[in-house]
Amino acid sequence: MNYRFQFGVVWDNFGALLEGALLTFQLGVIAFGGGALIGLVLASLKTYGPWLVRFLVDCYVVFITNTPALIQIYFLYFGLPEVGVRWSNEACLLIGLTLNAGAYLTLILRAGFLSVRITELEAGQTMGMSLIQQVRYVIMPHIAKSIYPALANFFIVVLVMGTSIGALIGVDELTGQAINLSTVNYRWLEYFTVVAGLYVVLTFIASIGLAYLGRWTFRVKAKIF
Amino acid sequence: MPHLAVRDVRAKYGTLEVLHGISLSIEAGEIAALVGPSGSGKSTVLRALMGLTPITGGDVMIAGERMDYSSARAVRTARDRMAIVFQQYNLFQNMTVMRNVTLAPTKIKGWSKAEVGAEAMRLLALVGLSEKADAYPDQLSGGQQQRVALARALALKPQILLLDEVTSALDPELVNEVLDAVRKLAAEGMTMVIVSHEMGFVREVANKVVFMDGGEVIESGSPEDLFNAPKTNRARNFFSKIIRH
Numbered sequence A: 001m002n003y004r005f006q007f008g009v010v011w012d013n014f015g016a017l018l019e020g021a022l023l024t025f026q027l028g029v030i031a032f033g034g035g036a037l038i039g040l041v042l043a044s045l046k047t048y049g050p051w052l053v054r055f056l057v058d059c060y061v062v063f064i065t066n067t068p069a070l071i072q073i074y075f076l077y078f079g080l081p082e083v084g085v086r087w088s089n090e091a092c093l094l095i096g097l098t099l100n101a102g103a104y105l106t107l108i109l110r111a112g113f114l115s116v117r118i119t120e121l122e123a124g125q126t127m128g129m130s131l132i133q134q135v136r137y138v139i140m141p142h143i144a145k146s147i148y149p150a151l152a153n154f155f156i157v158v159l160v161m162g163t164s165i166g167a168l169i170g171v172d173e174l175t176g177q178a179i180n181l182s183t184v185n186y187r188w189l190e191y192f193t194v195v196a197g198l199y200v201v202l203t204f205i206a207s208i209g210l211a212y213l214g215r216w217t218f219r220v221k222a223k224i225f
Numbered sequence B: 001m002p003h004l005a006v007r008d009v010r011a012k013y014g015t016l017e018v019l020h021g022i023s024l025s026i027e028a029g030e031i032a033a034l035v036g037p038s039g040s041g042k043s044t045v046l047r048a049l050m051g052l053t054p055i056t057g058g059d060v061m062i063a064g065e066r067m068d069y070s071s072a073r074a075v076r077t078a079r080d081r082m083a084i085v086f087q088q089y090n091l092f093q094n095m096t097v098m099r100n101v102t103l104a105p106t107k108i109k110g111w112s113k114a115e116v117g118a119e120a121m122r123l124l125a126l127v128g129l130s131e132k133a134d135a136y137p138d139q140l141s142g143g144q145q146q147r148v149a150l151a152r153a154l155a156l157k158p159q160i161l162l163l164d165e166v167t168s169a170l171d172p173e174l175v176n177e178v179l180d181a182v183r184k185l186a187a188e189g190m191t192m193v194i195v196s197h198e199m200g201f202v203r204e205v206a207n208k209v210v211f212m213d214g215g216e217v218i219e220s221g222s223p224e225d226l227f228n229a230p231k232t233n234r235a236r237n238f239f240s241k242i243i244r245h
Ligand SMILES: Nc1ncnc2c1ncn2[C@@H]1O[C@H](COP(=O)(O)OP(=O)(O)OP(=O)(O)O)[C@@H](O)[C@H]1O
Pocket: B013, B016, B018, B036, B037, B038, B039, B040, B041, B042, B043, B044, B045
């Protein structure tokens, strides 16, 4: 291998990379949070709604989970201006990622709904709980615990894979920032080596945070890696 | 006026009618025991009273007031008057003992947190579990979980308590601790409908025994009458088999 690594130029622009990493983290958290909200509503509708509503939820989930996230985001990015809607690149990415995460989280949360013990629901009913109260006090805490590991894994997927799509529509998240910088001085390998390291640091921090959150709030013994 | 009067109640699972007109009545402070072979509909009677299995005919009166089971909202009155303890405890597994007991009184009834908390401690002491307030159900034995379920039901201050085979899932050495808790309630004058296979216990606490078979009441009366001199063949067969063990 004759390539000579020259990291000096990368360090000079390290601040910009850190900014990208921060944006990546923010995008990941917001898209996941919004997706979780969508997922919660749709999983409830899928469980308790009339058949037409359940069918529409299925359509949404099938459409999203069977097409690449990149294509969905391109639809917003290239499609919306055609109908006169102008959103910033960040907004297209964020909305696209959120809608995408929402479908996957509907599936994950739905599995959680199905795993709730009918006996606990009946206990709740006999104590006078309405449907909403059962969701709030029995189903949610149960789901939170039983599917926590799946949720935590999916957060990492959104954080790493989801957000990096931003590079293709001009959002300066971590990957996008690396592409911008390396087109200036062609130190692609150096930039991407450092960026890979930053992603690992990011997911490591997130994993530890999630493991502790799970341990303290839901008594989940989550493994870190 | 009877505290609880059940008249000709019918109930269905889907299209299958499993209660074909059940009647029974008890005065305040009395205990009625439902006995009968497996599948005779004992649990279904309690489930129907709590609005878990749809009632398709007949009346349920509590202290002269007719219970309405026609909608999820209407059924809350019945659920307010009565509380049930299930055979399998049905505790909320993700919540501590304390939260299991206080959740419904604070969040559903909206009663004051401090008062509910104090009452919960009194009830946990009553069932002998004061030191387990912060434990989770999966850290408790079956007998302990069943006693938590009892405390949880009592925290709602029901007028009538329904107990469905509260000892049949327990190891023999744990049965007595639960029965002791029920004895205390009986002494406090709680009106109860219990389903039980513990005939010795039934004879001891019940004022009235209701023998069911095939979704019907075959015979009912005082424990002495039913255990010693059953009038029907079916009751005679059943008790002769059961009491021999
Ligand atoms: N969820 C259900 N769906 C359909 N049928 C049911 C259901 N639960 C009970 N049954 C039927 O209803 C009848 C009465 O059942 P129930 O559970 O009330 O009997 P039980 O007297 O409590 O019996 P055990 O002593 O075994 O608990 C039985 O024939 C049973 O098969």
